[in-house]
Amino acid sequence: MHLARIPRRRYTHGPTPIEHLPRLSEHLAGPQIYIKRDDLLGLAAGGNKTRKLEFLVADALASGANTLVTTGAVQSNHCRLTLAAAVKEGLRCRLVLEERVAGSYSPDASGNNLLFHLLGVDDVTVVPAGTDLDAAMQQVADQITADGGKPYVVPGGGSNALGALGYVSCAEEMLAQTSDMGLPLDHIVCASGSGGTHAGLVAGLYGNQAGIPLTGISVRAERAAQETKLHTLANATSRLAGAEREVPADAITVRDEYVGPGYSLPTPEMSAAIQLFARTEGILLDPVYTGKTAAGLVDLVRTGELGSDGNVLFVHTGGSPALYAYQDVVLAEPDE
Numbered sequence: 001m002h003l004a005r006i007p008r009r010r011y012t013h014g015p016t017p018i019e020h021l022p023r024l025s026e027h028l029a030g031p032q033i034y035i036k037r038d039d040l041l042g043l044a045a046g047g048n049k050t051r052k053l054e055f056l057v058a059d060a061l062a063s064g065a066n067t068l069v070t071t072g073a074v075q076s077n078h079c080r081l082t083l084a085a086a087v088k089e090g091l092r093c094r095l096v097l098e099e100r101v102a103g104s105y106s107p108d109a110s111g112n113n114l115l116f117h118l119l120g121v122d123d124v125t126v127v128p129a130g131t132d133l134d135a136a137m138q139q140v141a142d143q144i145t146a147d148g149g150k151p152y153v154v155p156g157g158g159s160n161a162l163g164a165l166g167y168v169s170c171a172e173e174m175l176a177q178t179s180d181m182g183l184p185l186d187h188i189v190c191a192s193g194s195g196g197t198h199a200g201l202v203a204g205l206y207g208n209q210a211g212i213p214l215t216g217i218s219v220r221a222e223r224a225a226q227e228t229k230l231h232t233l234a235n236a237t238s239r240l241a242g243a244e245r246e247v248p249a250d251a252i253t254v255r256d257e258y259v260g261p262g263y264s265l266p267t268p269e270m271s272a273a274i275q276l277f278a279r280t281e282g283i284l285l286d287p288v289y290t291g292k293t294a295a296g297l298v299d300l301v302r303t304g305e306l307g308s309d310g311n312v313l314f315v316h317t318g319g320s321p322a323l324y325a326y327q328d329v330v331l332a333e334p335d336e
Contacts, residue, residue, distance in 0.1 A: 001168060001172070001203075001204070001207045001208065001238075001241040001242055001243055002241060002242035003165060003168060003169055003172075003241060005242075006055060006058075006162075006165060006240075006241075007055075007058040007059065007062055008054045008055055008058050009053070009054045009055075009057050009058045009061075009085075009089070010054060011041070011042040011043050011050050011053065011054055011085065011088070012041050012042050012050060012051065012054070013042055015173045015176075015177055016036060016037045016038050016040050016041060016173075017036075017037045017040065018034055018035070018036050018037070018174070018177050018178065018181065018183070018313065019034065019035050019037060020032065020033075020034055021033045021034065021035055021280070021281045021283070021314075023280040023281055024276070024277065024280045024281050027276070027280055028298065028301045028302065030301040030302070030304070030306060030307070030308055030309075031186065031187075031301065031306055031307055031308065031309055031310045031311060031312045032309075032310070032311050032312070033297075033301075033312055033314060034183070034185075034311060034312065034313045034314070035281075035283065035313070035314045035315075035316050036170075036174060036313055036314070036315045036316060037316055038050075038051070038170070038315060038316055038317055038318055039284070039290075039316045039317070039318035039319070039320060041318065043081050043084040043085060043088070044080060044081065044083075044084035044115060044119060045080070045115070045318070045320065045321050046318045047077045047080075047081055047317060047318025047319055048166075048167075048197050048315075048317035048318055049077060049078045049081040049082065049157070049158050049318075050081055050085075050166075051166030051167060051169065051170055052157075052158030052159070052163035052164065052165075052166040052167070052196055052197075052200075053081060053082060053085045053154075053158060053163070053166075054166055055162050055163060055165050055166055056154050056158055056162055056163050057085050057086075057089060057091075059152070059162060060091070060152035060154070061089065063150070063152055064150055065091065065150045065151060065152035066091060066092060066149055066150050067086075067091060067092040067093065067094060067122070067144050067149050067150065067151045067152070068082055068083075068085070068086045068091055068092070068093045068094075068151075068152055068154055069093075069094050069095075069096070069137050069140050069141050069144070069151050069152070069153050069154065070082045070093075070095060070096070070137070070153070070154040070155070070156065070158075071095070071096040071097070071098065071133045071136065071137050071156045072095070072097065072098070072156060072157070073097065073098055073100055073263070073264050073288070074097045074098070074099055074100075074104050074105040074109075074112075074113065074126075075111050075112045075113065075264070075288065075322045075325050076095075076097065076112060077112060077286070077288075077289075077318060077319040077321070077322065078156065078157050078158060078194075079095045079097065079112065079116065080112045080115050080116065080119070080321065082095075082154055082158070083095065083115075083116060083119045083120075083121055084119055087119055087120065092122045092149070093121060093122055094121070094122050094123045094124075094125070094140055094144070094151075095116065095121055095123070095124050095125070096125045096127060096133060096136045096137050096140060097124055097125070097126050097127070098127055098128075098129060098131060098133060099126055099127070099128055099129060100129045100262070100263065100264060100265075101129075101265075102128070102129075105124075105126050107124070109325060110324040110325050111321050111322050111323070111324045111325030111326075112321050112322055112325070113325070114324075115321060123140075125140060133156060134155075137153050138153065141153050155194075156194050157193060157194025157195070157196055158194075158196055159194035159195045159196030159197075159199075159233070160196070160233075160236075161233065161236035161237045161239075161240045162240065163196045163200075164195075164196040164197075164199045164200035164203065164233060164234075164236075164237040165200065165237060165240060165241060166196070166200060167196065167197050167198075167199070167200025167201045167203075167204060168200045168201075168203050168204035168207070168237060168241050169200075169204070170200065170201065170204065171200065171201050171203075171204025171205045171208065171210070172204055172208060174188075174313070175205075175208055175210055178313075183311060184310075184311060185212050185311050185312075185313050186212070186213075186306075186307065186310035186311050186312060187212070187213050187214075187215065187306050187307075187310070187311075187312045187313070188201070188205075188212055188213070188214045188215070188312070188313045188315065189214075189215050189216075189217065189293065189296065189297045189300070189306075189312065189313070189314050189315065190214065190215075190216055190217070190293065190314075190315040190317070191216065191217055191219055191289040191290060191292070191293040191315070191317050192216030192217060192218045192219065192221075192226060192230070192254055193218075193219045193220055193263075193289060195226070195229055195230050195233050196233070197315070197317060198214075198216040198230055198252075198254075199230050199233035199234040199237055200234075200237055201214055201315070202214060202230065202234040202247060202251055202252055203234045203235075203237040203238040203241060203243065203247060204241075205251075206234075206238070206243075206245070206247050206248075206251050207238055207241065207243040207245070207247075213253070214251075214253065215253045215254075215255060215296075215300070216230070216252075216253065216254045216255070217254075217255055217258055217292060217293040217295075217296035217297070218254050218255065218256040218258070218259055219258075219259060219263060219288060219289055219292050219293070220259060220262070220263035221254075221256070221259075222256055223254045223255065223256040226254045226256065227249070227252050227253075227254050230252045230254070231247065231249050231252055234247045234251070234252065235247050255296055255300075257296070257299075258270075258292045258293075258295050258296040258299070259292070260292070263288070264287075264288045266287055266326065266329040267292065267295065268332070269292075269295035269298075269299070270287060270291040270292045270294075270295050271287075271291070271329055271330055271331075271332050272295070272298075273285065273291055273292075273294035273295040273297075273298055274286075274287065274291045274294070274323075274330050275330070275331075276294070276298065277294055283316070284320040284323060285316070285319075285320065285323075286318070286319030286320050286321075286322045286323060287322060287323065287326040287329060287330060288319060288322055289317055289319050290316055290317055290318070290319060291330075293314070293317075294314070297312070297314055
C-alpha cells in the first residue's frame with residue numbers, strides 16, 4: 001500500500017506501545033490479552049481520531065481552509081481532538097453537538113464538555129437527537145462562508161476514506177511491531193462506531209495479507225447495516241491507499257450484542273469491564289467505545305469464541321476524558 005504519497009500532518013510520535021496484560025489474561029483464564037495503546041497518541045488526552053486527523057487536516061490546509069467544522073455527541077472524543085488539531089494548526093473550529101439525551105450538554109459540565117472550552121472552541125451548536133448532522137454541519141459551513149471564512153467539514157468520527165487511512169497506517173505499524181516482538185496474533189478486537197478505525201484496519205490487514213481475524217464490537221449500529229457500511233468504506237480506503245485487491249465482504253465481522261439501549265448509553269457489562277481493566281491493569285477505558293468493546297472482549301473470551309490459548313490484541317482507541325461525565329455509572333457495583 002502506498003501512503004507516503006498522500007499529504008499528512010504528524011500528530012503522533014512513533015508507534016504506540018503494544019503491551020501484555022498478564023493479570024487480565026489470568027483473570028479471564030483464556031488467551032493471552034495484549035493491548036495497542038492508541039489512547040497514548042498525541043493531541044489533547046489522545047485517542048484514535050488523532051491518526052485520522054493527520055490526513056484530514058492536511059487536506060484542510062491544502063484547501064486553504066481557516067475553520068474546521070465537525071460533529072459528534074455531547075461528550076465527543078472526536079470533537080475534542082479535532083478542536084485540538086485546529087488549535088495546533090492555528091485554525092478556528094466550530095462544533096455541532098447532538099444531544100442524544102435531552103439537556104445533557106452544558107459548557108459547565110465535566111469531561112469533554114470542559115475540554116471544548118478549555119481548548120477555546122469558537123462556537124458550539126447544540127441540536128436534538130435525530131438531527132441530520134451532515135445538513136447541520138453544512139448550515140454552519142455556509143454561514144462561515146457568508147461571513148468571509150473558508151470552512152472544511154470533517155465528517156463525524158473522521159470516518160471517510162481519507163481519515164481511515166490513519167488506520168491503514170496503524171495496521172502496518174502493528175504488523176511491524178508484532179513481527180519485531182515475535183508475537184503471532186490470533187485475533188484482533190476493536191470498536192466499531194462511525195467505522196473509520198474498523199474499516200482502516202480491515203483495509204490495512206487485508207492489503208498486507210496479514211491473515212489475522214478482526215472483530216469489531218459495534219457501539220451503535222445493527223450488525224448487517226454496519227457490515228455493509230464497513231465493506232463500502234474499507235474498499236474506498238483500499239483504493240485510495242493504492243491497494244490492488246478488493247476487500248471481500250467476509251473480511252468484515254461485527255458483533256452487535258453489546259450496544260445495549262443505544263450509542264453512549266451505559267450497560268452493566270460496560271461498567272464491569274471498565275472496572276476490570278482499571279483494577280487488574282491500571283488501564284482507563286471510556287464508557288462509549290472502549291468500555292463496550294472490552295465488554296465484548298470479556299464475553300468472547302469467557303464463551304470460548306476466541307479460543308483457550310493464543311494471543312488476542314485489543315485496540316485501545318482512547319476516550320478516557322469522558323469517564324468524568326459518567327462517574328455514577330462507571331463506579332456502579334455490577335449486578336450479582
